[in-house]
Amino acid sequence: MSEGKNSAPVATGETPLLQVRDLEVTFKTVDGYVSAVRGVSFDLFQGENLAIVGESGSGKSTTATAILDLLASNGRVSGGSALFNGKDLTKLSRKEMEYIRGREIGYVPQDPMSNLNPVWNIGFQVKETIEANSDLRGKAAKDRVVEVLKEAGLSDAGSRLRQYPNQFSGGMRQRVLIGIGMSARPKLLVADEPTSALDVTVQRRILDHLASLTSEYGTSVMFITHDLGLAAERAEKLVVMYKGQVVEYGDSKEILADPQHPYTQRLVAAAPSLASRRIQGAVEGKNVDLTVGDAKVLARDNAADSAVATEPPLISVSNVTKIYEISQGGFKKTQFKAVDDVSFDIAKGSTMAIVGESGSGKSTIAKLFLKLEDISSGTMTFDGHDVGKWPRKKLLAFRRRVQPVFQDPYGTLDPMRSIGTSIAEPLVTHGIDTKAGRRKTVLQLLDQVSLPAAMANRYPGELSGGQRQRVAIARALALKPEVLVLDEAVSALDVLVQAQVLNLLADLQSELDLTYLFITHDLGVVRMVADNVTVMRQGQVVEAATTDEVFENPKEQYTRDLLEAIPGGRFEFGKSA
Numbered sequence: 001m002s003e004g005k006n007s008a009p010v011a012t013g014e015t016p017l018l019q020v021r022d023l024e025v026t027f028k029t030v031d032g033y034v035s036a037v038r039g040v041s042f043d044l045f046q047g048e049n050l051a052i053v054g055e056s057g058s059g060k061s062t063t064a065t066a067i068l069d070l071l072a073s074n075g076r077v078s079g080g081s082a083l084f085n086g087k088d089l090t091k092l093s094r095k096e097m098e099y100i101r102g103r104e105i106g107y108v109p110q111d112p113m114s115n116l117n118p119v120w121n122i123g124f125q126v127k128e129t130i131e132a133n134s135d136l137r138g139k140a141a142k143d144r145v146v147e148v149l150k151e152a153g154l155s156d157a158g159s160r161l162r163q164y165p166n167q168f169s170g171g172m173r174q175r176v177l178i179g180i181g182m183s184a185r186p187k188l189l190v191a192d193e194p195t196s197a198l199d200v201t202v203q204r205r206i207l208d209h210l211a212s213l214t215s216e217y218g219t220s221v222m223f224i225t226h227d228l229g230l231a232a233e234r235a236e237k238l239v240v241m242y243k244g245q246v247v248e249y250g251d252s253k254e255i256l257a258d259p260q261h262p263y264t265q266r267l268v269a270a271a272p273s274l275a276s277r278r279i280q281g282a283v284e285g286k287n288v289d290l291t292v293g294d295a296k297v298l299a300r301d302n303a304a305d306s307a308v309a310t311e312p313p314l315i316s317v318s319n320v321t322k323i324y325e326i327s328q329g330g331f332k333k334t335q336f337k338a339v340d341d342v343s344f345d346i347a348k349g350s351t352m353a354i355v356g357e358s359g360s361g362k363s364t365i366a367k368l369f370l371k372l373e374d375i376s377s378g379t380m381t382f383d384g385h386d387v388g389k390w391p392r393k394k395l396l397a398f399r400r401r402v403q404p405v406f407q408d409p410y411g412t413l414d415p416m417r418s419i420g421t422s423i424a425e426p427l428v429t430h431g432i433d434t435k436a437g438r439r440k441t442v443l444q445l446l447d448q449v450s451l452p453a454a455m456a457n458r459y460p461g462e463l464s465g466g467q468r469q470r471v472a473i474a475r476a477l478a479l480k481p482e483v484l485v486l487d488e489a490v491s492a493l494d495v496l497v498q499a500q501v502l503n504l505l506a507d508l509q510s511e512l513d514l515t516y517l518f519i520t521h522d523l524g525v526v527r528m529v530a531d532n533v534t535v536m537r538q539g540q541v542v543e544a545a546t547t548d549e550v551f552e553n554p555k556e557q558y559t560r561d562l563l564e565a566i567p568g569g570r571f572e573f574g575k576s577a
Contacts, residue, residue: 017046018067018222019043020040021083023037023041023079024038025071025075029074035078036059037066041246042239047214049222049235049236050236051230051252052224053238053239055495063241068101068105084105085187102132103184105190106188109177123142123160126148145161151179154175154176170198171198171199178191182213188219188222189214191222191223200523200562207234223235229568230567232252238252256573257574267496269574272498276527278530313348314348315382317343318378320342320343320380321378322376339365344532344534346532350532355533358521370485371398375388402483403481407487413460419459424439427478442474445475448477450500451471469501485519488520490522518530526547531546533547535559
């Protein structure tokens, strides 16, 4: 049997390290049994990397947790097998599985902050894992802890053992989880979204380091990811899942360059890359609507651009500095300059993206403009008014005109309040309209973000990530603002949901003439949404220009490094060689 893009695995002389055949996973719910994974089959050979991709609910994480025997209590493997080194993992006892898991199969979970105990120091947590998966104890175990953290890329590991997770950056916490996963030098490492919330340069360093570790020990890696660029660059084999089934399976570059299944074609069409083009909703007389895949790509009318260029900027940031005083213990304090002499302008109706690594100052700029922090020096003007000197009694009026959309909509929506109540909250706060009038506005806003009216009576826990983000946008639009500040607003979304939200933002911008300040670490997304880009590093602007100029002719080495670090950034999705 030969291997095709959506066929069963091919039979060869070599025995796979992991051989999954016709895997079925069922969950017991109040409405009966639900089949979450149906007939999944694939092979993973020693030293090979395989990526499983698909949107939320496709079954990719459930497949991995079924193999690892980490399903929720209401889930069970109801059919098929998962042979690892000749042993069927689905038939092992709990004790046998606990021995294999950690020693022979490592696991890197998705969210390091949720998977590292905040009340235990890093050294204790790594030592606990080492002692559970080896015979090392005492000084030998402690020495191995330092070795593991050094292998994970923490050069000053010895001095960090007594530090806690909150004292580590996101990238450092992710390295700790990788170190824990690789501590027993397993034959297989399952990495669930290992870099989804990290900046591109940190992603590159972590993926490179993971590659060197797995190459040194001959470890196979199974990536669970929604990042098609990562799959193209780091995995030899690709499994595409949709509604619990495998729809394509084979060579990753072949599938992503020439997808056969309609679902894979949709994924590929929505994937942001350096080859992406600006998307925006069409406005008659201003934009020309073109179509590429699922995205509406626009060429702006030159005459309209010239007219916009003569208008004063809606937002002007001039020589802004933000200094924090950090306590060093006792009465001793030191100053930290988070934003250092930053300047840029944003024209009405346009999108400015601010990009840079963690700690670059991009989110601090957003906080300063939103009046969540005070400016140390310099000026920020909005529609000719100095934001820094905006009287507190007029702050409510400012809030009506400028609204934020944050990264985690679940964290910003009250789980105990209905969607309709959450969307209406700004209207209640500002004393706008009657109860009946607010109800009508909520329904109009839901329609505006393409959600059904029935959604008003549901709660955040009943919605998908993409739906919650749409609700967050609807709430931000309730006061009919002129500016939206979007801080990592799409970074945690699957590629298809991300494309839907980006197209929605583009349509709303054209319809309502909104101005966007877009804070993000995802340069592929920047290519799709921004008119202008400001690149920040260590609190300073290192480059600022139009999006085309920055992406096609970057002036600074730091900008070139950011662009080069995008996983699969140069890969041409959907274009076979």
